Amino acid sequence: MTSKQRRGVIITGGGTGIGRALAHSYAEDCDVLVVGRTESTLRATAAGRDNIRVLAADLTEAGAAEHVVETALRIFARVDVLVNNAGTAAPAALVDVERAAAETQVAVNLLAPVFLTRAALDALAETHGTVLNISSSGASGGRAWPGFSVYGATKVALEFLTRTWSVELAPRGIRVVAIAAGVVASGMGVRMGSTPEQYRAFLSDTATRTPAGRVGKPEEIAWWARQLTAHEAEFATGSIAVVDGGLSLL
Structure with a gap:
């Protein structure tokens, strides 16, 4: 299969965790552009895979969304799937919420998907493509999430945008779908500021409270992403798949 025949996929937050697993999965038969702020981690994702290209960009900056789409079209000549995966969290009770941290979460988790999706509309219409938003099951089903009010609010909003x-x-x-991911061993806790020991303890505690008896793997979220964005799934739109081992049912 030639490059022009393969689907073109844009994945934000592609340098680590779920984003890296998504990139590796899609790269099995697609051309992939991974986008993120840190070029070194993006290059680590792309290592050994010629059909993964990297673009270091801050999606919260004006013009970044258009630059991402233009780059994908220049390299692949098409965009079939846009995965809005990039996210950031700054856990804090309301009394401790800082304006800068709140604004960053809104900019990365909510506004960046809005403007990147808008920039990709014409390209996605050409291919009858799919937008996949990565949400969190912690914000699904009318639940409360103490300590994560701002982060959770951005994910609730992302699910509303999906519908x-x-x-x-x-x-x-154009189809639009979402995955509400549960706790996944993606390393995000360490990137949020926890020590490795604290993060391991968090994962262990969550596993004991999850009906499935464990936390998720990035590769499992990638598998679901491939199913939801496959041609065979074209009758599904507005769908939000909760993939969390049953934790949100408790």
């Missing part, structure tokens, strides 16, 4: 865009964009042949 609304699926209706708005259906006439253009």
Whole structure:
């Protein structure tokens, strides 16, 4: 299969964790552009895989969304799947929420997907493509999430966008779906500031409270992503798949 025949996929937050697993999975038969702020981690994702390209960009900056889409079209000549995966969290009770941290979470988790998706609309319409938003099961089902009010609010909003865009964009042949991921051993806790020991303890505690008896793996989220964005799934739009080992049911 030649490069022009392969689907073109954009994955944000592609340098680590779930984003890296997504990139490796899609790279099995697609051309992939991984986007993130840190070029070294993006290059680690792409190592040994010629059909993964990297673009270091801050999606919260003006013009970044257009630059990402233009780059994908220049390299692949098409965009079939856009995965809004990049996210950031700054856990804090309301009394401790800092303005800068709150604004960053809104900018990365909510506004970046809005403007990147908008920038990709024409390209996605050409291929009857799919937008996949990565949400969190902690924000699903009308639940409370003490200590994560701002982060959770951005994920609730992302699920609302998924449903609304699926209706708005259906006439253009674009599907919009989401995965509400549970706790996944992606290393995110360490990147949020926990020590490795604290993060291991968190994962162990979560596993004991999860009906499945464990936390998730990044590769499992990638598998679900491939199913939801496959051609065979074209009748599903506005769908939000909860993949969390049953934790959100408790």
